[in-house]
Amino acid sequence: MSLMEARPLSLTERFAASRALTERLAGLLSAEDQTAQSMPDASPTKWHRAHTSWFYEEFVLGQDEGYEPYDATFRYLFNSYYEAVGPRHPRPERGLVTRPGVAEVSSYRVHVERAVTLLLAGSPAAALRELVELGINHEQQHQELLVMDAKHLLSRHAFGPKLIERPAEDDPDPAPLQWRHVTGGLRHVGHEGDGFAFDNETPRHTVHLDDFEIASRAVTVADWLAFMDDGGYQRPDLWLSDGWAAVQAHGWRSPEYWWDVDGGWKVFTTAGVRDLRRGEPVCHVSFYEADAYARWAGARLPTEQEWEIAARPVADRRGQLLDPVRLHPGLAGEAMIGDVWEWTASAYLPYPGFRPAPGAVGEYNGKFMCDQHVLRGASCATPPGHERVTYRNFFPAGARWAFSGLRLARS
Amino acid sequence: MSLMEARPLSLTERFAASRALTERLAGLLSAEDQTAQSMPDASPTKWHRAHTSWFYEEFVLGQDEGYEPYDATFRYLFNSYYEAVGPRHPRPERGLVTRPGVAEVSSYRVHVERAVTLLLAGSPAAALRELVELGINHEQQHQELLVMDAKHLLSRHAFGPKLIERPAEDDPDPAPLQWRHVTGGLRHVGHEGDGFAFDNETPRHTVHLDDFEIASRAVTVADWLAFMDDGGYQRPDLWLSDGWAAVQAHGWRSPEYWWDVDGGWKVFTTAGVRDLRRGEPVCHVSFYEADAYARWAGARLPTEQEWEIAARPVADRRGQLLDPVRLHPGLAGEAMIGDVWEWTASAYLPYPGFRPAPGAVGEYNGKFMCDQHVLRGASCATPPGHERVTYRNFFPAGARWAFSGLRLARS
Amino acid sequence: MSLMEARPLSLTERFAASRALTERLAGLLSAEDQTAQSMPDASPTKWHRAHTSWFYEEFVLGQDEGYEPYDATFRYLFNSYYEAVGPRHPRPERGLVTRPGVAEVSSYRVHVERAVTLLLAGSPAAALRELVELGINHEQQHQELLVMDAKHLLSRHAFGPKLIERPAEDDPDPAPLQWRHVTGGLRHVGHEGDGFAFDNETPRHTVHLDDFEIASRAVTVADWLAFMDDGGYQRPDLWLSDGWAAVQAHGWRSPEYWWDVDGGWKVFTTAGVRDLRRGEPVCHVSFYEADAYARWAGARLPTEQEWEIAARPVADRRGQLLDPVRLHPGLAGEAMIGDVWEWTASAYLPYPGFRPAPGAVGEYNGKFMCDQHVLRGASCATPPGHERVTYRNFFPAGARWAFSGLRLARS
């Protein structure tokens, strides 16, 4: 480790780095790519770039009465879901906001960056620094969403265009699955301490767990092919009722982005359409599929509490050294954090004693705690440094455009 | 208590009683009423009567090779959702199955009753007796669904027809809400022992709970009016994101079945359209509404574990003496079981170590454990004797046609 | 012809006969059958019976201030689409009006019949007699709708129940198609004279037609099988754009009510599921299918003006002698009226100079003159005496539940 790495980055430096990474990702996309919205759940790149700037205007810069917003209409155009802030552009029509264009969004970003940098230079109060910290983490979340959404958009194109270049890779056999025993009892889960965490990771609290076992690696493409070969997508007994309805409604017969090309499976990746790689963690599966696979395998998904307890000793810190634009899972290995988000058996609910922050920023997490499912870990599209063993990601049971896979557990 | 009551009823007697109660409830409805289906989630009375008979044919009588089904087409027409049994009539079109008619369904019921009674007279194996027990409990569930569905159907009629006659009742002030303290620690929840329980109530297992407080009575109509007067249905900050979307999509501004008649609230009941009764538990609210109310009141919903622990000492046994066709909540009192189902904060998930029964009957509960919410207690439409402190009822967050209310808790 | 038949029936007699025929048709259906609504475009039998009574209450009996309506709520429940009359029960929910029941609808009908009969006995004004005449014709239209709707309802039942009994029939080869030449020039079309006609058949007016040829018989089942064998449902070049979209959206590959049973075609009829009969006119095809067939056959559909001119010399009067409950086409013959309605190439538009009647009754026809298609002739479900060479029936292009076929023309 070099001397430079030894010094922790300042808030200003981390702010600048997070802003730069968004632009580096956006730079993979043309103005046209940045404008389109491929489904109501996804947003245009341009919108992500503007919204992550609006967030600072609304919650940080707006605290200063003298601050002049870049453009008064942006408060309407780039608010995501904060009811307390006021009316906003309808989500399914974000792709129709062709103005401001990409170039003007760049100007907007520069404007906001200057203002935040100046503010930080002035030794602001702790509360304001915490909001900048939240803004950085918020932008990191949108970096992954930006990649997910752009990948989904490009996948709608019949000819599979690329987001990045990546050379072909070999495909060694995946490591055999092993079971790690974890001893139960009274355990503590949730975030505690000085570092940043989202409100939904708190408060730290006590749970009782029985003994359990957890798989040594994520479920791989090779595993998934065995599930498919065994009629996994044709057997209702393996599926939740809603899951089976989804299979039939959408005609699912493989993970998202697997393309049947002349009778053989290819996979659409951020680097174009490729052969399957058997040793990779399976990715872009829904909760329904993860749950059905686990049932087929005679196992189950871990609860989020089990996952957190099991991950603590093996949580991978290599994330901070990784290339932030690799954007595709590597081979399934020992680390529990870093390739694919892992669906858990847990519904996304408030921890005992959970309290959202006061004001509009309190809408960040709490109001989504209904009919969503917790994923743990992080993915190849999660910006380095954003991962955390207590981190709670969440999506609806049918979502497949996240970089989502699974790991088995059993009692 | 008389001598007669002292003797527990035999399985045959309980079978006969459960069959008779279905017919008593159906007798409140004309052939036309029994045929219609008011929404995909509801079923015609006639269908409930036939389906609860098919259940015995499929799972009990069908075990005997010599059994002759009443009509081979009924296996298709009256299977509800058992994939393992084979294809079935589409659920949203149950109202189109005008044949068999009501009279023939009566014959079908008699046919099945004779066969089950003969079978029970022959000292069947324990496994078969357990399936009859399941059949009785299954039919009891459908008795409540029958009432819910019939009430929903009649409510679609502009002029509010009646299901039963009931005299007007006075409306004393509700008892003031008090908070009962419950001490936390390691506790055991779930069913254990000889009595009947559904698989979803098992296995009994250990949980860790913090201390909490629970309200001495359910939320009343008077309470709800205060919530409405305070803009409860107009303030997005009180609602889950999906809940607020539901308020706007459906135009909710009161519980289901409250009718705005010339600017004043009336309530559509099984006995027709009436004045509100302030002391009753509020009924026919969704999980979204229950959650928003609790937030407004500075409290929260109890988890199902908290509810079960709190209810144990005060669970009401009077249910077994009640009129099975009262079909409307009484005044909110001390009992935690008997007037309205109470929404909890818990998602409907498998208990640790849950295993569904083998075969088609294993589809009874497990496959619905996704994106539903647990209700505890029982309601005025639950048949007497069917309630249980470990009972787990469940509905989607937006459902309002169940007899569902709420009780507050706080940490 | 007997002496009795020689005397024209009085208005009172025709009123009574039309009322009786509705009851005779309804008598084929149970109370349950009469209650259900199989799609928004169809209505329950019970509703047809009540609505045709309401029509007299609203437009005839209501003219007398002293008339006491049978039940004030029926004005809301049984108004079909008359905006000028006031609000009404939503059309897609007619199947939920379980009350009044079938027996009470019978009482309602008797009540109305008595009142109209008394009124007619009192030598009412010509205008009132004309409204009774309209009421009779209105009820005749609903008799055919009642049959169409009941057939559609029973068809949704997986096991094909029957409406009537009818013995098996042989299937002689259809007569070869011949072309009749019709000379063009200035011609007059539309109704004129003393007999009853709907307003949409007037005024009689002049059109210019080129010479054309018309087929000697309707397109038969045998013809249609040839179309199907030649890929008729797989070739987009044969179809209108909207028609091809309908083929794909609904998966059409045969006329409505043709059932693929173990790889062979059967047809669901009012007398149950049967073998195809090659000599019958094809029935239950949409305008899209009729148009595609004509294109495939190198011909076209006649315009309604051509049809009317061609039909005049060969219009079949036998209808008046036919069994009013045969309810299935016979073998395709010379007559242009009587087995199936025939789609024309004409959009349903007002004739030059068309004026709807004043008042609510003016909504009878005019407001539907948009995006519908004219059918001419009559069908096996049209009550005898209701057919007329100037009669304009109409349905949307995709409708298939009418008794609709086609006849070819060419220039």
Add this chain to the structure above:
Amino acid sequence: MSLMEARPLSLTERFAASRALTERLAGLLSAEDQTAQSMPDASPTKWHRAHTSWFYEEFVLGQDEGYEPYDATFRYLFNSYYEAVGPRHPRPERGLVTRPGVAEVSSYRVHVERAVTLLLAGSPAAALRELVELGINHEQQHQELLVMDAKHLLSRHAFGPKLIERPAEDDPDPAPLQWRHVTGGLRHVGHEGDGFAFDNETPRHTVHLDDFEIASRAVTVADWLAFMDDGGYQRPDLWLSDGWAAVQAHGWRSPEYWWDVDGGWKVFTTAGVRDLRRGEPVCHVSFYEADAYARWAGARLPTEQEWEIAARPVADRRGQLLDPVRLHPGLAGEAMIGDVWEWTASAYLPYPGFRPAPGAVGEYNGKFMCDQHVLRGASCATPPGHERVTYRNFFPAGARWAFSGLRLARS
């Protein structure tokens, strides 16, 4: 008139001019604007630019075996609706084709223009010249669609951005409406002669018309305000049944693009949001609204035959001199062609003896002749020189994004 104007332009010159006008219109829009699709019925500017080039590749250049298509994938991406050509990108997802980008579409256009120009320089056969003529007219149609679609897109933006700059204009009182008498009898309608016409304007044929009167000018904004003031959008008696359903479903209470700003009407135009101008022809009304207005005014819409006969003596040729990017109606005047398309009472049907062209190009018009309504004239967005007295434009009854108005007639 100058000497230059006296010489008719060559096919090559007209080809070049039509290509240039498309680019001039597209030049009003950014790359982002050109990418978005605001509804399934509209297409992105970029798509129009590419599709009008594909049309030449498919139908003209592709006839030469040696022609190398610019990009083989464009045949899939930019086919509009020609089934005979093969599969194509789904219409509602044209906004997701972000690649090729705007710059590459420009290259594509240049490639095609060079090839067509070379081909024309080589004295091609008459059939090929006719296809180029069709290509020019096809591109002109898309120029108007491009403007309609871009206007619709910008209208979805809450702040009303501009497509062009235009100074404010005064608003003199509209000329009083006068009635022109037209004598009926046998008349000839449809295209005949050497000039270009679409197949749907042929063959010329004979019709019989009664005498009629036609208004001296189009219905104006002032007229429309009177209709609105008289409850035009609240009175079901004025509307077709489908029209009234549309009013209620969409909440219509003014023409499209009229914005209620603080209680007063403004209009969104291609030059931004402005005050109403009372003397302009009303624009962006649906057929339903045009029909209701005519009924309210005690008049009716003319049939397309009446319109054509009435327009012949007063058809405005000034169009050819007009600015092709004015894109907004002027004051209502004597001319029947040039400001707004005028809805007629006629359904869009084939003329007697109509025959579509053989091959894929035969899908151009004929397959849309169902449930659409004819508009006559031309609009401020129709490219100069494209208008024709026999021209048949058509849209569904509910469409409002075309530059569509109306003119009254009466018998």
